Amino acid sequence: MRKPKVGVSACIVGQQVRFDGGHKRSGYVDGPLHQIFDFHPVCPEVGMGLSVPRPTIRLREVGETVRLMDDKNRIDHTDAINAFSQRTLPGLKHLSGYIVCAKSPSCGMERVRIMNEAQNGARHNGRGLFTAALMKAYPLLPVEEDGRLNDALLRENFITRVFVYQGLQALQQSAPDENALLTFHRRHKLLVMAHNQSHYRALGRYLAESRHAPMTERLNDYSTMLMTALAKPASRRNHTNVLQHIGGYFKRELDTIERQNLHQTILAYRAGKLPLMAPLTLLQSLLKRYPKPYIEEQHYLSPHPEHLALRYHL
Numbered sequence: 480m481r482k483p484k485v486g487v488s489a490c491i492v493g494q495q496v497r498f499d500g501g502h503k504r505s506g507y508v509d510g511p512l513h514q515i516f517d518f519h520p521v522c523p524e525v526g527m528g529l530s531v532p533r534p535t536i537r538l539r540e541v542g543e544t545v546r547l548m549d550d551k552n553r554i555d556h557t558d559a560i561n562a563f564s565q566r567t568l569p570g571l572k573h574l575s576g577y578i579v580c581a582k583s584p585s586c587g588m589e590r591v592r593i594m595n596e597a598q599n600g601a602r603h604n605g606r607g608l609f610t611a612a613l614m615k616a617y618p619l620l621p622v623e624e625d626g627r628l629n630d631a632l633l634r635e636n637f638i639t640r641v642f643v644y645q646g647l648q649a650l651q652q653s654a655p656d657e658n659a660l661l662t663f664h665r666r667h668k669l670l671v672m673a674h675n676q677s678h679y680r681a682l683g684r685y686l687a688e689s690r691h692a693p694m695t696e697r698l699n700d701y702s703t704m705l706m707t708a709l710a711k712p713a714s715r716r717n718h719t720n721v722l723q724h725i726g727g728y729f730k731r732e733l734d735t736i737e738r739q740n741l742h743q744t745i746l747a748y749r750a751g752k753l754p755l756m757a758p759l760t761l762l763q764s765l766l767k768r769y770p771k772p773y774i775e776e777q778h779y780l781s782p783h784p785e786h787l788a789l790r791y792h793l
Contacts, residue, residue, distance in 0.1 A: 482517040483645040484573055486613075488580035489520035491625050496522040500532040505625045508578055512628075515784050516641070519574060523585040523609035527556065527563035538584045538605050539594040547584055547608055550598065557608070560585060564612035574620065575648060576641035577613060581624040585609045588624045619644065619706040631792040636712040638789065639782040643667065643709060646778075647702050660697065661686065669779035671708050673721045678708035718793075719749040722758045725774055732769045741765075755793040 489496050492513070493504040525531060536556060539548045547556045571577075579586040584607055591605035606614075614622055621640035628634045650663050664686060671679045682704050689697050722745045730738065744761055747753040759780065766775055774780070783789060 482515060483575035483641050484519055485512075485516040485641060486519045486521055486571055486574045486577035488578065488583070488586045488625070489522040489525070491578060491580055492518060492520055494520055494522065496525050496531055498524075498531075498533050498535055503580055503625070505628070507628060508625055511787060512578075512638075515638075515787070516576070519571070521567070523560055523563055523567075523607075526567065527559040529556070536584055537594060538591060538608070539598070540596045542596070545593055545605065545608075550594075560608050561612070564609055568612060568616045571613070572617070573648075574617075575645040576621040576623075576637070577610075578628070579607065579610050579622060579624055581626040583607050588614075588622060619647075619702060621706075631789070632712040635783075635789040635793060636709070638787070639670070640706065640709050642783055643670070643778070644706065647705065651698055651702070655694065655698070657690070657694075660694070660701065664701070665773075666776050667705070667778050669721050669724070669777045670782060671705065672724070673713040673717045673779060674711060675708040676717065676720070678704060682708070715749055715751070718755060719745060721779060722748070722762065725762050728771045728774055729765050729769055733765075755790040756788075759790065 487508065488503075490501075490503045491505045492509045493502050495502050497503065524533070524536070529536075534549045534551050536547055536549050538545050539550065540546075541548075541555075544557075547560050548554070549556060579588050581587055582591055584591060584605075586609055587605070587607040588610050589606060590603050591607055592601045592603050593605040594601045610622065614620070621637055621644055623633065623637040628637065646663065646667075650659065653659065655663075664682065668679065671682060682701070685700065685704060686697075689700070726741050726745065729741075733741065741758070741761060744753065745758045748755060748758050763780070
């Protein structure tokens with residue numbers, strides 16, 4: 480599979496584009512993730528015409544709006560960054576994910592500081608203006624901040640969503656028929672079950688009840704439902720349900736001791752005593768001994784490159 484194309488704030492991958500002429504290189508993003516993603520670096524502030532170095536800019540309330548301001552020089556850059564976004568966003572539709580720089584007034588995804596109009600206080604619930612435009616233009620696109628990728632659950636969830644979204648893009652571009660859509664869904668069933676069981680049931684009902692709708696409409700609806708289901712990281716409880724579900728496929732082949740070993744390993748994961756890879760490795764070994772085509776094709780078993788070892792930390 481080709482590498483997913485992923486947008487990234489240029490400073491995160493070491494480009495010296497920050498206001499002070501420096502960068503905010505992330506060793507993880509510019510290291511392990513650079514090996515699996517085809518990065519598309521963007522610096523909105525340089526892209527809209529600002530120099531390096533440059534005066535500090537920040538978000539500030541002006542009346543009912545939030546503006547991008549250089550208060551020292553009394554320059555409002557809001558129109559410039561909005562124009563940059565309008566020029567740039569149509570060319571990013573091929574991306575399968577985006578990693579943005581935390582707290583940036585142009586790129587931050589959440590908790591960005593917004594000064595009040597009097598400049599004597601601030602709230603910290605803003606979003607960088609470029610990232611806000613990006614997420615509005617592509618609401619299903621997986622977007623994450625560099626700092627949040629230090630969290631094992633958020634990191635695994637983001638990378639999983641990038642690969643699923645890449646698969647959805649390929650499916651849409653292939654002009655799929657009914658069989659192709661159902662095949663894609665079948666391969667992702669257990670992954671969805673691990674993230675959100677109510678969405679898992681809703682997706683199945685939707686595909687069954689929408690057979691006579693136009694395929695374009697079905698693909699759009701299905702994509703929205705699928706990416707919404709994956710938006711929240713999978714819980715230990717839901718992973719446990721999926722692991723037990725997979726284990727049920729081997730109940731006729733296993734003797735009592737093997738069944739107890741599998742059951743105890745899954746429960747040890749559920750209790751936080753073992754990482755997710757422990758029961759998964761056991762199930763993978765069972766699949767080699769007792770092939771199960773439906774289970775073997777499940778994206779749940781390998782949602783991202785194994786060398787990242789993401790599930791050793793879950």
